[in-house]
Amino acid sequence: MLIVLAVCLPSGQARAEEEALDLQTVLDQAKPGETIDLQPGTYEGPITINKPLTLRPEREGEVILRNGSLQPAISISADQTTVAGLHIIDEAVKEAPTVLVTGDRVVLEGLQIRTGADGIVVRDADEGVVTRTTIDWAAEGVRMADKGNGIDLFNAHRWRMLDNTIRDVHDGIYMESSDNASVSGNVIERSRYGVHCMYTKGTMIERNVGMLNVTGAMVMTARQVSVTGNTFAKQSENVNSQGILLYDAHETIVADNTVDGNRVGLYVEQSTGNRLENNRISYNFIGIQLLESHENTITANQFFGNVADAQARGSESNALSGNYWDSFRGIDADGDGKSDISYAINPFFQGMTQKRPAFQLFFQSPGMVFLEGLYQTERDRWSTDSAPLMAPPDGGLQIGAMDGGSETGVAGFVLLGCSSLLFYRMRRRGT
Template identity: 45%
Template sequence: MSFRGYSRIFLVLFLVSCLFFMSADHVRAVEASDEPIGIPLQPIIDQAGTGDTIKLTSGTYVGPVVIDKKLTILGDGDVSLINGSSDEAAIAINSAGTELRNIEIRQAAGGEVPAVSVKADHVTLDNLSIQTRGFGILLRDSKGGLITNNKIKWIRLEGKLGGNRGNGIDLYNSDGIQIIANQISYLRDGIYIENSQDVKVDNNRLSHLRYGIHCMYVNGSHVTNNLGEYNYTGAMIMGVSDVIVSGNSFRKQNQNVHAQGILLYDVHTSSIFKNTVEGNRVGIYMEQSSNNVLKDNLVLRNYTGVQFLNADGNRFQNNTFIANVIEASATSSKKNQLDGNYWDAFQGLDVTNDGLSDLPYATNPFYQRLTAKNAAYQLFFQSPGMIFLSDLSSGDRADWASDHAPLTKPTALLSGGVAEYPGLVMFAGGMMLLVSILLIFYLGVFRS
């Protein structure tokens, strides 16, 4: 090939390389820009009439947007809305009856800024996927709305649960709201409700949060069938009356010194029943609360099963305690009816064969008091010396938390549907152990 031919090839390669690097620089510039690239959504909303349905085709749209008339906005396919450097909510809903469904929302602004702001009644938010550096969904002075099937999480999963993160769903002065079947993780509080009445919180999944559910002054509300795991506290219920907390499962809240499955503070005339608290530092903690009913709860594998402090006149009945280090403790708590519960550490005597022990069961607070003064004594849990000292320490027996008619058999289901009674679990474990021993024996004889 001639020199001219090589020169042409070199020139072509040089031009291609220049175009490549220019394109790469352009891509980096776009990625570094605070302004996302996509279709502005506000003009589409402005052109629609009141009561219209807007179907957004697959693509990326740009916020922020304000909805000030009744609209139904549906994502038809893979629809995402990006809100970049703006310090406003990605979507602000100010008109009653608005519906928002099937959209992915990325909120880049942090602090107190939400991805979705609602200041209107009877708003429906369904099947939204929200990633936020601030709050997820914020409701203020809103009535009768529905928040369902949404996924809300911190925009990045790494990092500790800092106070700069917002709440997943945050309600204030908003009554009659239904919060159903949402998944919330890696934010501050999963569902925060304050000064709001008749709220329904049902069947939500909450993980890696400070409080999975945080209720303050929410009289007449329902917290039911929720699952909380790996939070500091599963449910914090404070300053309420006539509330139902039922069918929830709060597990593995044990990574903080103040971690609890269910925390009840200043709670009155409420019902807490059929919940499972498993593997928490404290299963159920109750303080300054009175005239509540705690019934049919499964308290399983917690460090402290139930703890009362300045809690008077509560009825604690038909609960099942299994494999807790400290089963129950009560400090400055009077006139609580702690009768008819099952305690796996207690061997009762049922002469009348009515399912209730004729001998009472009193939980000795010696171990708890000792470890509270020096945590190192936890190493001696269930040691012969610790049991001996515990038996000697019975001078204040009248102040112990006592069950005057404990159950001889449990009534609550084991967590996760493993078995109906712990005896079945023991039977299954024994059978597995027997099979293992026979297998080892068989192999040993066979090899010999």
């Protein structure tokens, strides 16, 4: 059955008719399975949907749901509910989310959400979909640490987040204890972590774009995650910025990603049994960092234009082979395209900064590079690419070359200047 709800009434109609056309009243009176079409206009929240319904506008983009309360603008407790095409304005900074879902198989499609809280929160509900939805932070003067997440899942399995745009929130898409989720085709900008999964298994993160976040994708205490075909660029404004971060991650695949212009391209710590392959890691300050990570396979990746291609510490038992490192000059005597000389990742800088964090200021400074070249202790324990490529597989290295190259070049001059000034001051202080 289809119900059409108008927002405005001619003057002079009875108050009983006005109450009959109140949105919550119509929802309460509707029968399970009905579709409610809203005519253009502004409706007041909050509303609660506690039976299977479809709520949508007659014409997408012309219905506004405005919520001035401290409750969720929309609460959905019913299974098999669809809410589509609404523009939701819920700008109060509060604990309750804009949309709260506790029912299974809920579909949220084509929503435009302006929020001062979490945009969409799912709790103990499975097999839902969020698609073609835009979530923007609305409240001014709020620190990133105090903002809500764009989409927040807890104990919510087999959800699909497809083709959404999320901006200026805390974490774009956050999943905790939520297995087999699919995160695909989303654009996430100017947030803390673009995609963040913790205590999950079987998460798929594919074809997303993350820009200007602190970290593009963070996989923590998770297993069997797939991070493929994404682009994570310009995560570089924070000292802890990374394109893709694996921490305590296991049996995970990171493949076919473009990681460009970040502070660290790939960051891997305390992680085992993962595969990192066929990624393009370009114009980052550090291409890849391996910290206390073992039994990972790292192959067929391209590292180019990075200030430093790689750093490693306590990660000698990984299988590195067949990667291209543009800072490495090998020898190919038999012409098979692979160097006969291995590429070893010097652990000197990582070891020094672990003991003396302030020495990070001298990253790639002439003095540090010189000392690193002298350090040859326990070479057999260094992380080593046994057969680095002499040339990139596709013969092209120009992704982000203009922008990324200029940024890393400027960064290099700044770091050189800072280290020189610090050395000068230390010398003056000693005289």
